[in-house]
Amino acid sequence: MSIELKLSRANRIYRPSxxxxxxxxxxxxxxxxxxxxxxxxxxxxxxxxxxxxxxxxESFYGVVKPISILNKSIQVRPSGKIGSGTTEMLFSMILRQPGEDNLERFYETFHGANISVQYLITVDIMRGYLHKALSTTMEFIVESDKDGNGNFAT
Known part of the structure; x- marks a missing residue:
């Protein structure tokens, strides 16, 4: 049994909006x-x-505990069965809801020597006690939104 995530964009680059x-x-x-x-x-x-x-x-620890800047979950399917063969399930999620108080701060994806900003999408298929849950994770890239003048919005 295998589980795979495929994003709609091959380059996996998205903006918060x-x-x-x-x-x-x-x-x-x-x-x-x-x-x-x-x-x-x-x-x-x-x-x-x-x-x-x-x-x-700080030098004793080497790495500071990661700081969570985004955590959203949706249920793709309720309890049920997945048939044999290949099953495809579509999903969509808005990273930042328009008009809501934007408490989440979106920083651009970055992997540097001293700091790393990373965004991950994870799918979990929960199963019973006798079976291990199935899971897969993929990184995607977040770029800043630009306003109408070409400036980056926060």
Whole structure:
């Protein structure tokens, strides 16, 4: 049995105001029961502290605990069965709801020597106690929104 995530854009680049969409592809030799299929989008900022520029306490740890900047989940399917063969399930999620208080701060994806801003999309197929949950994760890239004047909006 395999599970695969396919985003609608091959380059996997999205802006906070856009809809993240794609499909979940499940391939199975036989039908399986599940207790729900959940899609989670998360964003984290990770700081890596190097000796020399770090304080005494920070240098003991080396890596500061990642800071969560985004965490949204949707249920793609309720409990049920997935038939044998290949099953495709479409999904879409708006990263930032228009008009809502934008409490989430979207930073551009970045992987540097001391800091990393990463966005992940994860699919979990929950199964019973006797079966291990199926899961897959993929990174996607967030770029800043630009306003009408070509300036980056926050």
């Amino acid at each position: 856009e809809t993240l969409e794609g499909k979940i592809v499940v391939k199975s030799a036989s039908s399986i029961s599940h207790y729900g299929i959940r899609l989670t989008v998360s964003g984290t900022v990770s700081l890596q502290v190097r000796g020399g520029s770090a304080g005494v306490i």
